[in-house]
Amino acid sequence: MKYWLLLAGLFMLSHSNASVVGGSDSAFNYEGSRFEKGGFILHFTSNETTFSNAVKKRMVDAFFTVYPVLVRDFNNGAAKEVYFKVDTAYHGVAATGGGKVVYDPVWFVKHPGDIDVVTHEVMHIVQDYGRSVGPWWITEGIADYIRFKYGIDNEGAGWKLPEYSDRQKYSDGYRVTARFLAWIEARVKKGTVKALNTALRNHSYTADSWREVTGKPVDDLWLEYSKNPAL
Template sequence: MSKKIYKTLLVSCLLLAVLGVQAQRKNGWRDTETDVVSKDSITRGEYTLIFVNKSEGFSTALKERMIETFFKVYPEQAKIYNPNTAKKVTFIINPKYDGVAATAGTYVHYNPAWFDKHPGDIDVVTHEVMHIIQSYRGGEGWITEGIADYVRATMGVDNEGAGWSLPAFKPEHSYRNAYRVTARFFIWLEKNTKSGIIVKLDSAMRSKTYTDEFWKAETGKTVDELWDDYAKNPVI
């Protein structure tokens, strides 16, 4: 597959994901009353999680694990990346949502069918709640998803148990691939260029001050030059 075709497919997938979330929002993304099996409100410290289950037979053990994961990772993410993040978050177990999980605003929808097949993939929670921390108003999709997977890689509670890991570098990779490929590059940047650069990148995205000049200002090199350096020695 050519790089041009791959990039086109990636952009199309990201666009479909965004459109899917927008469509769900119009049809009740924030609906916590219809078809509800159970609804719980849990507060610990300054954070509250509303857990809405719309799926009969959803595992109680998994529900408890999702709750525990939220209260472990979300406050930690907030402390590092965005202390002003939302204090109230809603999880909805939604059998009508056919993706894996998606976040819009402070609402996260999870597909129970995914957890039926992958019950150990608890750090889907870690990835999704980072999107709440991010609260970006647009911007580069590869950065958004790259940071979310970077946070999953560095702050996840059980990636090993899920069989989730960052991929080995391949010559055909690009920093614009997003998700795990970009996350690996971000880890390399953090270790080899400037400690704290991902926190600064996240802040620039949230404040809408990010431009391509960010990389040169922080490291003295463009993102393409940094990727070239990474490709020559991608060890992390």
């Protein structure tokens, strides 16, 4: 009898430890509103009652795939607790501030494959520039460069960087600036994006930062890029 009691006790102990070890890293209940894994927490709410469960699942998975890597690579001090809200009152694609991202549900009805909107937006949380002296186009250009490099399904969304055109300017922001940054990383100085990102977050960015990082002013870099823009 004591033998069986001992076995039963060991059985209960092993299962209790398994639940503790698995803890927040266990399989998600995607119908929930709070998700935790690896020290990161995501709160997901929606006031759109017909919002796709499949899209929600992909958004949650994208967050836990991409965000911890971006925090590791660009800002270890970034928020570990993030809030996503799908909001029928918001009309755009997405917007980010203070560790919170709001999404337009209509966008995902029209573009259900555009999951890397998540990648772009959570990079804004990692950037954490606050009242930065940097221009908007660098902020958005870096976020789209990150989408280009870290995105999990840009192809599925039909999203890509544009080919160079003489109508473009490096200050166009978003994908135009992102491609310019990708060219600099490939052809001029690897690590430029990380260095600019750090300068912006530390509020030490100036127009001279491009020269300090790459050895060349931004206008000279753009001129070289315009002559040979191949990545």
